[in-house]
Amino acid sequence: MTAVTTPPTSAAGTTAAAHAALELRGVDCSYGDTQVLRDVSLVVRPGRVTALIGPNGAGKTTSLRVASGLLRPTTGTVLLGGEDITGVPTHRRSTRGLCHVPEGRGVYRNLTVQENLTMQAPRGTVAAGIERATAAFPVLGQRLQQKAGTLSGGEQQMLSLSAAYLRNPSVVLVDEPSLGLAPIIVDVVFEFLQTLGAEGVSLLLVDQFAIRSLSIADHAYVLRRGRVAYDGPADELLDGNMFEQYIGEGA
Numbered sequence: 001m002t003a004v005t006t007p008p009t010s011a012a013g014t015t016a017a018a019h020a021a022l023e024l025r026g027v028d029c030s031y032g033d034t035q036v037l038r039d040v041s042l043v044v045r046p047g048r049v050t051a052l053i054g055p056n057g058a059g060k061t062t063s064l065r066v067a068s069g070l071l072r073p074t075t076g077t078v079l080l081g082g083e084d085i086t087g088v089p090t091h092r093r094s095t096r097g098l099c100h101v102p103e104g105r106g107v108y109r110n111l112t113v114q115e116n117l118t119m120q121a122p123r124g125t126v127a128a129g130i131e132r133a134t135a136a137f138p139v140l141g142q143r144l145q146q147k148a149g150t151l152s153g154g155e156q157q158m159l160s161l162s163a164a165y166l167r168n169p170s171v172v173l174v175d176e177p178s179l180g181l182a183p184i185i186v187d188v189v190f191e192f193l194q195t196l197g198a199e200g201v202s203l204l205l206v207d208q209f210a211i212r213s214l215s216i217a218d219h220a221y222v223l224r225r226g227r228v229a230y231d232g233p234a235d236e237l238l239d240g241n242m243f244e245q246y247i248g249e250g251a
Protein backbone atom coordinates (compact mmCIF):
# COMPACT_ATOMS: atom_id res chain seq x y z
CA MET A 1 0.00 0.00 0.00
CA THR A 2 1.22 3.48 -0.83
CA ALA A 3 0.31 6.01 1.82
CA VAL A 4 -0.60 8.70 -0.62
CA THR A 5 -0.01 10.34 -3.92
CA THR A 6 3.27 9.17 -5.44
CA PRO A 7 2.67 6.64 -8.24
CA PRO A 8 4.34 3.29 -7.51
CA THR A 9 7.63 2.69 -9.30
CA SER A 10 8.20 -0.61 -11.09
CA ALA A 11 11.40 -2.68 -11.00
CA ALA A 12 12.24 -1.32 -14.45
CA GLY A 13 12.25 2.17 -13.01
CA THR A 14 9.25 3.42 -14.97
CA THR A 15 6.21 4.61 -13.11
CA ALA A 16 2.88 2.85 -13.42
CA ALA A 17 1.56 6.23 -14.54
CA ALA A 18 3.58 5.91 -17.75
CA HIS A 19 1.26 3.05 -18.71
CA ALA A 20 -1.96 4.68 -17.54
CA ALA A 21 -5.14 4.41 -19.56
CA LEU A 22 -6.31 7.49 -17.67
CA GLU A 23 -4.56 9.67 -15.15
CA LEU A 24 -5.40 12.64 -12.98
CA ARG A 25 -2.19 14.34 -11.96
CA GLY A 26 -2.11 16.89 -9.14
CA VAL A 27 -5.69 17.98 -9.67
CA ASP A 28 -7.32 20.79 -7.68
CA CYS A 29 -10.95 21.60 -8.43
CA SER A 30 -13.39 24.12 -6.99
CA TYR A 31 -17.05 25.01 -7.20
CA GLY A 32 -16.93 28.79 -7.00
CA ASP A 33 -14.85 29.63 -3.94
CA THR A 34 -15.14 26.16 -2.46
CA GLN A 35 -12.23 23.89 -3.21
CA VAL A 36 -13.31 20.23 -3.24
CA LEU A 37 -10.31 18.42 -4.79
CA ARG A 38 -6.80 18.98 -3.44
CA ASP A 39 -3.81 17.63 -5.31
CA VAL A 40 -5.63 14.50 -6.45
CA SER A 41 -3.48 12.08 -8.42
CA LEU A 42 -4.86 8.78 -9.59
CA VAL A 43 -4.09 6.27 -12.28
CA VAL A 44 -6.44 3.90 -14.10
CA ARG A 45 -4.34 1.10 -15.52
CA PRO A 46 -5.20 -0.44 -18.89
CA GLY A 47 -7.69 -3.28 -18.70
CA ARG A 48 -7.98 -2.98 -14.94
CA VAL A 49 -10.81 -2.07 -12.61
CA THR A 50 -9.99 0.82 -10.27
CA ALA A 51 -12.32 1.59 -7.38
CA LEU A 52 -12.66 5.13 -6.07
CA ILE A 53 -14.29 5.12 -2.68
CA GLY A 54 -14.81 7.43 0.25
CA PRO A 55 -17.47 9.06 2.39
CA ASN A 56 -20.25 11.32 1.12
CA GLY A 57 -18.97 14.61 -0.20
CA ALA A 58 -15.35 13.39 -0.47
CA GLY A 59 -15.13 14.41 -4.13
CA LYS A 60 -15.63 11.14 -6.02
CA THR A 61 -18.22 12.43 -8.51
CA THR A 62 -16.19 15.61 -8.93
CA SER A 63 -13.12 13.52 -9.83
CA LEU A 64 -15.08 11.67 -12.52
CA ARG A 65 -16.43 14.95 -13.86
CA VAL A 66 -12.91 16.32 -14.11
CA ALA A 67 -11.81 13.14 -15.91
CA SER A 68 -14.63 13.35 -18.46
CA GLY A 69 -14.23 17.09 -19.02
CA LEU A 70 -17.48 18.27 -17.45
CA LEU A 71 -15.35 20.24 -14.98
CA ARG A 72 -12.05 21.98 -15.58
CA PRO A 73 -9.44 21.59 -12.84
CA THR A 74 -8.00 24.80 -11.43
CA THR A 75 -4.61 23.10 -11.25
CA GLY A 76 -3.32 19.81 -12.56
CA THR A 77 -3.54 17.64 -15.63
CA VAL A 78 -5.78 14.93 -17.09
CA LEU A 79 -4.13 12.39 -19.37
CA LEU A 80 -5.79 9.79 -21.60
CA GLY A 81 -3.43 7.10 -22.85
CA GLY A 82 -0.55 9.36 -21.82
CA GLU A 83 -1.85 12.34 -23.80
CA ASP A 84 -2.74 15.60 -22.07
CA ILE A 85 -6.48 16.14 -22.57
CA THR A 86 -7.00 18.76 -19.84
CA GLY A 87 -8.37 21.32 -22.30
CA VAL A 88 -10.15 18.85 -24.58
CA PRO A 89 -13.96 19.16 -24.53
CA THR A 90 -16.14 16.29 -23.33
CA HIS A 91 -17.42 15.18 -26.74
CA ARG A 92 -13.88 14.89 -28.09
CA ARG A 93 -12.81 12.82 -25.08
CA SER A 94 -15.74 10.57 -25.90
CA THR A 95 -14.59 10.06 -29.50
CA ARG A 96 -11.13 9.25 -28.13
CA GLY A 97 -12.58 6.34 -26.18
CA LEU A 98 -13.58 7.83 -22.83
CA CYS A 99 -17.13 7.02 -21.73
CA HIS A 100 -18.78 8.54 -18.65
CA VAL A 101 -21.85 6.80 -17.24
CA PRO A 102 -23.10 9.45 -14.83
CA GLU A 103 -25.00 9.03 -11.60
CA GLY A 104 -28.77 9.09 -12.02
CA ARG A 105 -29.38 7.20 -15.26
CA GLY A 106 -28.33 9.24 -18.26
CA VAL A 107 -31.19 8.18 -20.52
CA TYR A 108 -33.51 10.20 -22.77
CA ARG A 109 -36.81 9.55 -21.04
CA ASN A 110 -39.06 10.47 -23.97
CA LEU A 111 -37.24 8.29 -26.47
CA THR A 112 -37.72 4.55 -26.80
CA VAL A 113 -35.06 2.07 -25.74
CA GLN A 114 -34.17 1.51 -29.40
CA GLU A 115 -33.90 5.25 -30.05
CA ASN A 116 -31.70 5.69 -26.98
CA LEU A 117 -29.39 2.90 -28.12
CA THR A 118 -29.32 4.24 -31.68
CA MET A 119 -28.30 7.69 -30.42
CA GLN A 120 -25.39 6.28 -28.45
CA ALA A 121 -23.91 4.08 -31.16
CA PRO A 122 -21.41 5.55 -33.62
CA ARG A 123 -22.67 5.65 -37.24
CA GLY A 124 -22.46 2.29 -38.98
CA THR A 125 -22.37 0.33 -35.73
CA VAL A 126 -25.99 0.63 -34.62
CA ALA A 127 -27.21 -2.89 -35.41
CA ALA A 128 -24.13 -4.57 -33.94
CA GLY A 129 -24.25 -2.28 -30.91
CA ILE A 130 -27.89 -3.03 -30.19
CA GLU A 131 -27.20 -6.73 -30.53
CA ARG A 132 -24.35 -6.50 -28.04
CA ALA A 133 -26.33 -4.41 -25.55
CA THR A 134 -29.37 -6.68 -25.68
CA ALA A 135 -27.17 -9.76 -25.32
CA ALA A 136 -25.72 -8.21 -22.14
CA PHE A 137 -29.15 -7.14 -20.88
CA PRO A 138 -31.81 -9.37 -22.49
CA VAL A 139 -34.63 -7.41 -20.84
CA LEU A 140 -33.74 -4.41 -23.02
CA GLY A 141 -34.33 -6.56 -26.10
CA GLN A 142 -37.90 -7.14 -24.91
CA ARG A 143 -38.47 -3.42 -24.38
CA LEU A 144 -37.03 -1.87 -27.53
CA GLN A 145 -40.22 0.06 -28.35
CA GLN A 146 -40.88 1.21 -24.76
CA LYS A 147 -40.18 4.81 -23.70
CA ALA A 148 -37.06 4.90 -21.51
CA GLY A 149 -38.87 7.02 -18.91
CA THR A 150 -41.33 4.19 -18.29
CA LEU A 151 -38.64 1.58 -17.62
CA SER A 152 -37.96 0.47 -14.07
CA GLY A 153 -34.97 2.03 -12.31
CA GLY A 154 -32.93 -1.11 -12.90
CA GLU A 155 -33.81 -1.23 -16.59
CA GLN A 156 -32.89 2.44 -16.97
CA GLN A 157 -29.55 1.74 -15.36
CA MET A 158 -28.98 -1.15 -17.76
CA LEU A 159 -29.82 1.15 -20.66
CA SER A 160 -27.43 3.76 -19.34
CA LEU A 161 -24.66 1.18 -18.90
CA SER A 162 -25.26 -0.07 -22.44
CA ALA A 163 -23.52 3.07 -23.64
CA ALA A 164 -20.35 1.47 -22.35
CA TYR A 165 -20.84 -1.29 -24.89
CA LEU A 166 -22.23 0.69 -27.79
CA ARG A 167 -19.45 3.24 -27.96
CA ASN A 168 -16.78 0.58 -27.67
CA PRO A 169 -14.74 2.72 -25.28
CA SER A 170 -11.30 2.01 -23.88
CA VAL A 171 -11.93 3.78 -20.57
CA VAL A 172 -15.26 3.86 -18.72
CA LEU A 173 -16.09 6.05 -15.73
CA VAL A 174 -19.08 4.69 -13.83
CA ASP A 175 -20.74 6.73 -11.10
CA GLU A 176 -22.97 4.99 -8.55
CA PRO A 177 -24.38 2.33 -10.89
CA SER A 178 -26.15 0.49 -8.08
CA LEU A 179 -27.86 3.50 -6.52
CA GLY A 180 -31.48 2.74 -5.66
CA LEU A 181 -31.49 -0.72 -7.23
CA ALA A 182 -32.88 -3.96 -5.81
CA PRO A 183 -30.18 -6.43 -4.72
CA ILE A 184 -30.85 -8.79 -7.62
CA ILE A 185 -30.34 -5.95 -10.13
CA VAL A 186 -27.18 -4.87 -8.30
CA ASP A 187 -25.87 -8.37 -9.02
CA VAL A 188 -26.62 -7.93 -12.74
CA VAL A 189 -24.89 -4.55 -12.79
CA PHE A 190 -21.75 -5.81 -11.05
CA GLU A 191 -21.62 -8.85 -13.35
CA PHE A 192 -21.74 -6.50 -16.31
CA LEU A 193 -18.95 -4.33 -14.89
CA GLN A 194 -16.84 -7.40 -14.28
CA THR A 195 -17.46 -8.53 -17.87
CA LEU A 196 -16.36 -5.13 -19.18
CA GLY A 197 -13.16 -5.39 -17.14
CA ALA A 198 -12.55 -8.95 -18.37
CA GLU A 199 -12.95 -7.72 -21.96
CA GLY A 200 -10.06 -5.31 -21.45
CA VAL A 201 -11.95 -2.08 -20.77
CA SER A 202 -10.27 0.15 -18.17
CA LEU A 203 -12.83 1.01 -15.51
CA LEU A 204 -12.93 3.71 -12.87
CA LEU A 205 -15.78 2.77 -10.56
CA VAL A 206 -17.50 4.84 -7.89
CA ASP A 207 -20.16 2.91 -6.00
CA GLN A 208 -21.81 3.09 -2.60
CA PHE A 209 -21.07 -0.61 -2.00
CA ALA A 210 -17.41 -0.24 -1.12
CA ILE A 211 -16.77 -3.90 -0.36
CA ARG A 212 -18.46 -5.01 -3.55
CA SER A 213 -16.48 -2.47 -5.60
CA LEU A 214 -13.23 -3.55 -4.00
CA SER A 215 -14.00 -7.20 -4.69
CA ILE A 216 -14.03 -6.62 -8.47
CA ALA A 217 -11.23 -4.02 -8.46
CA ASP A 218 -7.49 -4.45 -8.89
CA HIS A 219 -6.54 -1.09 -7.44
CA ALA A 220 -8.26 1.34 -5.12
CA TYR A 221 -8.16 4.95 -4.05
CA VAL A 222 -9.85 6.33 -0.99
CA LEU A 223 -10.75 10.00 -1.09
CA ARG A 224 -11.28 11.94 2.10
CA ARG A 225 -12.23 15.59 2.10
CA GLY A 226 -10.94 15.97 -1.44
CA ARG A 227 -7.57 14.31 -0.85
CA VAL A 228 -6.26 10.85 -1.69
CA ALA A 229 -5.92 9.04 1.63
CA TYR A 230 -5.17 5.57 0.23
CA ASP A 231 -3.60 4.45 -3.04
CA GLY A 232 -2.96 0.72 -3.25
CA PRO A 233 -4.20 -2.76 -4.04
CA ALA A 234 -7.96 -3.22 -3.64
CA ASP A 235 -7.60 -6.52 -1.82
CA GLU A 236 -5.40 -4.95 0.87
CA LEU A 237 -8.24 -2.59 1.70
CA LEU A 238 -10.57 -5.53 2.16
CA ASP A 239 -8.50 -6.56 5.15
CA GLY A 240 -10.65 -5.84 8.20
CA ASN A 241 -8.29 -3.42 9.96
CA MET A 242 -7.42 -1.50 6.83
CA PHE A 243 -11.07 -1.20 5.85
CA GLU A 244 -11.93 0.13 9.28
CA GLN A 245 -9.00 2.56 9.20
CA TYR A 246 -9.76 4.04 5.77
CA ILE A 247 -13.45 3.60 5.20
CA GLY A 248 -15.08 2.27 8.34
CA GLU A 249 -16.68 5.31 9.77
CA GLY A 250 -17.48 6.95 6.45
CA ALA A 251 -18.87 4.39 4.03
Ligand SMILES: Nc1ncnc2c1ncn2[C@@H]1O[C@H](COP(=O)(O)OP(=O)(O)OP(=O)(O)O)[C@@H](O)[C@H]1O
Nearest residue numbers: 031032034036054055056057058059060061062063
Ligand atom coordinates in the same frame (compact mmCIF):
# COMPACT_ATOMS: atom_id res chain seq x y z
N1 LIG B 1 -22.39 21.88 -8.45
C1 LIG B 1 -21.87 22.04 -7.21
N2 LIG B 1 -21.80 23.28 -6.65
C2 LIG B 1 -21.26 23.46 -5.42
N3 LIG B 1 -20.78 22.45 -4.66
C3 LIG B 1 -20.85 21.21 -5.16
C4 LIG B 1 -21.39 20.94 -6.45
N4 LIG B 1 -21.32 19.61 -6.69
C5 LIG B 1 -20.75 19.07 -5.59
N5 LIG B 1 -20.46 20.02 -4.68
C6 LIG B 1 -19.81 19.81 -3.36
O1 LIG B 1 -18.53 19.26 -3.60
C7 LIG B 1 -18.22 18.29 -2.61
C8 LIG B 1 -17.87 16.99 -3.31
O2 LIG B 1 -19.02 16.50 -3.97
P1 LIG B 1 -19.02 15.15 -4.81
O3 LIG B 1 -20.37 14.98 -5.40
O4 LIG B 1 -17.87 15.13 -5.71
O5 LIG B 1 -18.75 14.09 -3.65
P2 LIG B 1 -18.96 12.51 -3.65
O6 LIG B 1 -17.75 11.94 -2.99
O7 LIG B 1 -19.28 12.02 -5.00
O8 LIG B 1 -20.20 12.37 -2.67
P3 LIG B 1 -21.42 11.31 -2.64
O9 LIG B 1 -20.83 9.99 -2.23
O10 LIG B 1 -22.30 11.88 -1.57
O11 LIG B 1 -22.06 11.29 -4.00
C9 LIG B 1 -19.44 18.18 -1.71
O12 LIG B 1 -19.19 18.93 -0.56
C10 LIG B 1 -20.56 18.79 -2.53
O13 LIG B 1 -21.53 19.41 -1.71
